[in-house]
Amino acid sequence: MADKPSRGLVLCGDGLARFISPSHTHLHFLASRASCGFLSLTHPPPSESEDERVVRELAQLLDANDAYVKRNGENAATAGYQNKSLVPTISERFMGMRAAIFTNNSSVKSFGNYLGITVLELEELSKNNHSLSKPPVDVASELLKFLGFQGGKTLETNEFDLVFVRIGAGEKELKDKILGNELDWINGLVGEIIQIAQPGSEIGTRLHFSLVMSYGAVSESDDSSLSILISQKEKNSDISLLFPRQSCTIKGGNLLNNVRYHCPMLIAQWQEAVTRKDMAETFSFEEFKERGGYLAIPADRFLHEVAFKLWKAPKYGA
Numbered sequence: 001m002a003d004k005p006s007r008g009l010v011l012c013g014d015g016l017a018r019f020i021s022p023s024h025t026h027l028h029f030l031a032s033r034a035s036c037g038f039l040s041l042t043h044p045p046p047s048e049s050e051d052e053r054v055v056r057e058l059a060q061l062l063d064a065n066d067a068y069v070k071r072n073g074e075n076a077a078t079a080g081y082q083n084k085s086l087v088p089t090i091s092e093r094f095m096g097m098r099a100a101i102f103t104n105n106s107s108v109k110s111f112g113n114y115l116g117i118t119v120l121e122l123e124e125l126s127k128n129n130h131s132l133s134k135p136p137v138d139v140a141s142e143l144l145k146f147l148g149f150q151g152g153k154t155l156e157t158n159e160f161d162l163v164f165v166r167i168g169a170g171e172k173e174l175k176d177k178i179l180g181n182e183l184d185w186i187n188g189l190v191g192e193i194i195q196i197a198q199p200g201s202e203i204g205t206r207l208h209f210s211l212v213m214s215y216g217a218v219s220e221s222d223d224s225s226l227s228i229l230i231s232q233k234e235k236n237s238d239i240s241l242l243f244p245r246q247s248c249t250i251k252g253g254n255l256l257n258n259v260r261y262h263c264p265m266l267i268a269q270w271q272e273a274v275t276r277k278d279m280a281e282t283f284s285f286e287e288f289k290e291r292g293g294y295l296a297i298p299a300d301r302f303l304h305e306v307a308f309k310l311w312k313a314p315k316y317g318a
Contacts, residue, residue, distance in 0.1 A: 005311035006208040006271060007147040007154075008162040011190065012061070014054060015169035015216025016183045017266050020283055024183065026191035030211060031268045031283040033194075035275045038228055038264035038288060038296035039212065051107045053217055054168065058108060060299040061212070061265070062090070064115055089116025094303075094312040100146065101164040108166055118160070140192035149196075149203045161310050165189075169216060197272065204272035208309045212302075213283070215263040226285055227262040228296050264296055271309070 020027060041060055044053060059068040064087065090099045100118040102125065103109060112119040125142045143165065144150070148158025167182045190211060197204040215222065266288055269275050278293030289295075297305075307313035 004206065005161075006206055006274070006309045007149070007158060007160075008208045008210070008306050008310050009143070009147060009193070010162070010164045010210045010212060010306065011186065011193075012164060012166040013169075013183065013186050013211075013213040014057070014166060015214060016167070016186070017213040017215045017285070019169070019181075019183050020213065022282075024187040024283070026187045026194065027211070027268075027283040028281070030190055030194060030209075030270060031287070032281045033277060034211075034268035034270035034280075035278055035294065036266075036268045036280040036283075036288045036292040037294040038292070039267050039299040039302055040228070040264045040296045041214075041260050041299050042258045043260045050217060054105065055107050055111050057214060057265075057299070058111060058166070061302055062115060062117075063300040063303045064111075065300060068111070087115065091116055094307045094310075097162060097307060097310060097312040098160045099162040099164070100160045101166060102143075103164075103166040105166065105168055105171055117164075122165075140189055140196060143189075144193070144196060144203070144207070147207070149207065152196075152201060152203065154202050154206045161312065162306065199272050201272075205274070206271075208269070208271045208274070208306065210267060210269045210302075210306060211283075212265050212267050214265045218260075218263040222263050224262070228264055228289060229261045259298075265299060267302070274309070 022028070039061070041057060042065075044056065048056070056065065056068065059065040091097055098118070100120055101108065101112045102120050102122050103112070104122050109119045125139045141150075143163065146159050146163050147161075148155040167186055169182060171182075193207075193209060197207045197209065215226070266283065266285060268280075268283060276293060279291035280287045280293070281291070304313050308315050
């Protein structure tokens with residue numbers, strides 16, 4: 001545990017996990033230094049639209065799924081969210097935590113506002129005569145300024161405690177705004193963040209960085225090849241009885257019955273001298289399953305874990 005509260009940056013690639021290749025070297029370098037694993041999601045309701053999927057999965061990541069279902073119904077459209085009194089804001093839930101999300105997705109904007117998160121356009125990261133379509137060295141610097149990191153130093157004041165950046169695969173809102181595809185842009189941004197927060201830097205020990213990559217809409221063919229369940233071969237081994245029940249299967253002491261065991265979110269978390277390095281060397285499903293540090297936890301526990309690092313929540317779990 002750090003001797004000062006961290007400031008959190010979460011970079012989310014919605015629907016991009018399946019496109020990661022060996023050429024995305026910065027993602028793999030991050031995984032080699034980070035603590036890696038999975039965030040499990042629930043099964044989607046019948047006839048879910050793409051907009052509904054996007055918001056439902058974000059709601060789980062923000063531990064707001066119950067409020068989303070209560071307000072809109074399990075299979076509701078994402079429009080609306082007028083009555084904010086139905087749910088406490090992020091600030092109310094997490095000791096005054098100031099959170100922002102950068103996105104160009106209209107559904108995500110609506111839901112972020114509903115939860116009391118400051119919603120900003122991605123173009124806000126290019127306002128100082130920098131362009132989103134250029135290599136993201138300047139974008140990384142602009143982004144970290146919102147957390148009070150500037151000129152290699154940690155300022156005493158910061159606008160936000162936690163910042164999300166969400167990029168979705170193939171979203172028309174980003175067309176012509178970034179160079180190449182979204183995943184290459186994220187790869188470049190991760191590389192610049194790692195460079196700024198390199199070991200030995202003042203920022204490195206105060207920045208808690210999470211990279212979350214999801215599979216987006218999934219199909220039946222993804223079930224077996226991307227499953228976090230123990231295989232039949234592993235079950236038949238002599239050590240199968242030593243496998244504990246994973247955290248993603250239980251909540252509040254009760255066994256969960258709606259866990260989707262295939263296509264979880266992939267997550268790597270890094271903070272210099274704070275997070276534990278595991279054995280994973282590349283950012284991939286197979287590597288995280290074989291060598292990741294914490295296997296799978298429910299996606300709705302993610303925000304609590306990050307808030308703990310920011311000194312905005314008590315520790316959840318072990």
